[in-house]
Amino acid sequence: MHELPVTESILNIVLSHARGNNVRKIVRINLIVGELSDLEDEWIQRYFDYLSKDTIARDAKLNIIRAPVILKCDACANEFQVDIKQQKDIVCPECSNTSCSLVSGREYYIKDMEVQ
Numbered sequence: 001m002h003e004l005p006v007t008e009s010i011l012n013i014v015l016s017h018a019r020g021n022n023v024r025k026i027v028r029i030n031l032i033v034g035e036l037s038d039l040e041d042e043w044i045q046r047y048f049d050y051l052s053k054d055t056i057a058r059d060a061k062l063n064i065i066r067a068p069v070i071l072k073c074d075a076c077a078n079e080f081q082v083d084i085k086q087q088k089d090i091v092c093p094e095c096s097n098t099s100c101s102l103v104s105g106r107e108y109y110i111k112d113m114e115v116q
Protein backbone atom coordinates (compact mmCIF):
# COMPACT_ATOMS: atom_id res chain seq x y z
CA MET A 1 0.00 0.00 0.00
CA HIS A 2 2.39 2.71 -1.08
CA GLU A 3 -0.34 4.66 -2.87
CA LEU A 4 -0.86 6.77 0.25
CA PRO A 5 2.54 8.55 0.34
CA VAL A 6 2.48 8.84 -3.47
CA THR A 7 -0.99 10.39 -3.40
CA GLU A 8 0.07 12.72 -0.60
CA SER A 9 3.01 14.00 -2.63
CA ILE A 10 0.79 14.47 -5.72
CA LEU A 11 -1.67 16.49 -3.65
CA ASN A 12 1.11 18.63 -2.17
CA ILE A 13 2.48 19.40 -5.63
CA VAL A 14 -0.90 20.42 -7.09
CA LEU A 15 -1.78 22.51 -4.03
CA SER A 16 1.50 24.40 -4.06
CA HIS A 17 1.13 24.98 -7.80
CA ALA A 18 -2.43 26.21 -7.26
CA ARG A 19 -1.33 28.62 -4.51
CA GLY A 20 1.19 30.23 -6.81
CA ASN A 21 -1.40 30.71 -9.56
CA ASN A 22 -4.48 32.04 -7.72
CA VAL A 23 -6.46 28.91 -8.46
CA ARG A 24 -9.86 28.64 -6.77
CA LYS A 25 -10.58 25.02 -7.50
CA ILE A 26 -8.74 22.05 -8.95
CA VAL A 27 -11.10 20.09 -11.19
CA ARG A 28 -9.00 17.43 -12.79
CA ILE A 29 -5.44 16.14 -12.59
CA ASN A 30 -3.84 14.26 -15.45
CA LEU A 31 -1.39 11.80 -14.03
CA ILE A 32 1.08 9.70 -16.00
CA VAL A 33 1.78 6.32 -14.43
CA GLY A 34 4.19 3.85 -16.02
CA GLU A 35 2.76 0.46 -16.94
CA LEU A 36 5.23 -1.31 -14.68
CA SER A 37 4.20 0.74 -11.70
CA ASP A 38 2.03 -1.21 -9.30
CA LEU A 39 0.05 1.86 -8.27
CA GLU A 40 -3.65 1.04 -8.45
CA ASP A 41 -5.82 3.71 -10.07
CA GLU A 42 -8.68 3.04 -7.72
CA TRP A 43 -6.58 3.43 -4.58
CA ILE A 44 -4.92 6.61 -5.79
CA GLN A 45 -8.36 8.15 -6.33
CA ARG A 46 -9.63 6.88 -2.98
CA TYR A 47 -6.69 8.23 -1.04
CA PHE A 48 -6.85 11.46 -2.98
CA ASP A 49 -10.53 11.94 -2.10
CA TYR A 50 -9.71 11.32 1.53
CA LEU A 51 -6.63 13.57 1.72
CA SER A 52 -8.06 16.43 -0.32
CA LYS A 53 -11.42 16.77 1.38
CA ASP A 54 -10.52 20.04 3.16
CA THR A 55 -8.60 21.55 0.27
CA ILE A 56 -9.37 23.26 -3.04
CA ALA A 57 -8.66 19.92 -4.72
CA ARG A 58 -11.74 18.41 -3.17
CA ASP A 59 -13.74 16.30 -5.68
CA ALA A 60 -11.01 16.61 -8.29
CA LYS A 61 -10.94 13.72 -10.73
CA LEU A 62 -7.65 11.95 -11.24
CA ASN A 63 -7.21 10.97 -14.84
CA ILE A 64 -4.58 8.27 -14.92
CA ILE A 65 -2.77 7.75 -18.20
CA ARG A 66 -0.63 4.63 -18.44
CA ALA A 67 2.76 5.29 -19.99
CA PRO A 68 4.29 2.51 -22.08
CA VAL A 69 7.28 0.46 -21.04
CA ILE A 70 10.40 1.45 -22.99
CA LEU A 71 13.50 -0.70 -23.00
CA LYS A 72 16.97 -0.07 -24.34
CA CYS A 73 19.07 -2.87 -25.79
CA ASP A 74 22.38 -3.30 -23.99
CA ALA A 75 24.11 -4.43 -27.19
CA CYS A 76 22.98 -1.99 -29.92
CA ALA A 77 21.35 0.78 -27.81
CA ASN A 78 18.09 0.47 -29.75
CA GLU A 79 15.10 1.74 -27.75
CA PHE A 80 11.80 -0.07 -28.14
CA GLN A 81 8.37 -0.27 -26.58
CA VAL A 82 7.12 -3.53 -25.13
CA ASP A 83 3.69 -4.72 -24.21
CA ILE A 84 4.38 -6.32 -20.86
CA LYS A 85 1.06 -8.15 -20.83
CA GLN A 86 1.60 -9.85 -24.19
CA GLN A 87 5.32 -10.41 -24.26
CA LYS A 88 6.97 -13.14 -22.25
CA ASP A 89 10.52 -12.97 -23.53
CA ILE A 90 12.13 -9.62 -24.09
CA VAL A 91 14.19 -9.55 -27.26
CA CYS A 92 15.64 -6.56 -29.08
CA PRO A 93 13.81 -6.25 -32.45
CA GLU A 94 17.02 -4.99 -34.10
CA CYS A 95 19.63 -7.52 -33.03
CA SER A 96 17.75 -10.21 -31.05
CA ASN A 97 19.81 -9.56 -27.94
CA THR A 98 17.94 -10.44 -24.73
CA SER A 99 19.80 -8.16 -22.33
CA CYS A 100 17.92 -4.88 -22.04
CA SER A 101 17.64 -2.03 -19.54
CA LEU A 102 14.51 -0.22 -18.47
CA VAL A 103 14.25 3.34 -19.83
CA SER A 104 10.75 4.13 -18.60
CA GLY A 105 7.71 2.33 -17.27
CA ARG A 106 8.00 2.65 -13.52
CA GLU A 107 7.66 6.41 -13.14
CA TYR A 108 4.72 8.55 -12.15
CA TYR A 109 4.30 12.30 -12.56
CA ILE A 110 1.70 15.00 -12.99
CA LYS A 111 1.21 15.88 -16.65
CA ASP A 112 -1.10 18.83 -16.12
CA MET A 113 -4.27 19.84 -14.36
CA GLU A 114 -7.53 21.63 -15.04
CA VAL A 115 -8.50 24.41 -12.67
CA GLN A 116 -11.11 27.10 -12.13
Ligand SMILES: [Zn+2]
Binding pocket: 073, 074, 075, 076, 077, 078, 092, 093, 094, 095, 096, 097
Ligand atom coordinates in the same frame (compact mmCIF):
# COMPACT_ATOMS: atom_id res chain seq x y z
ZN1 LIG B 1 19.79 -4.65 -29.97
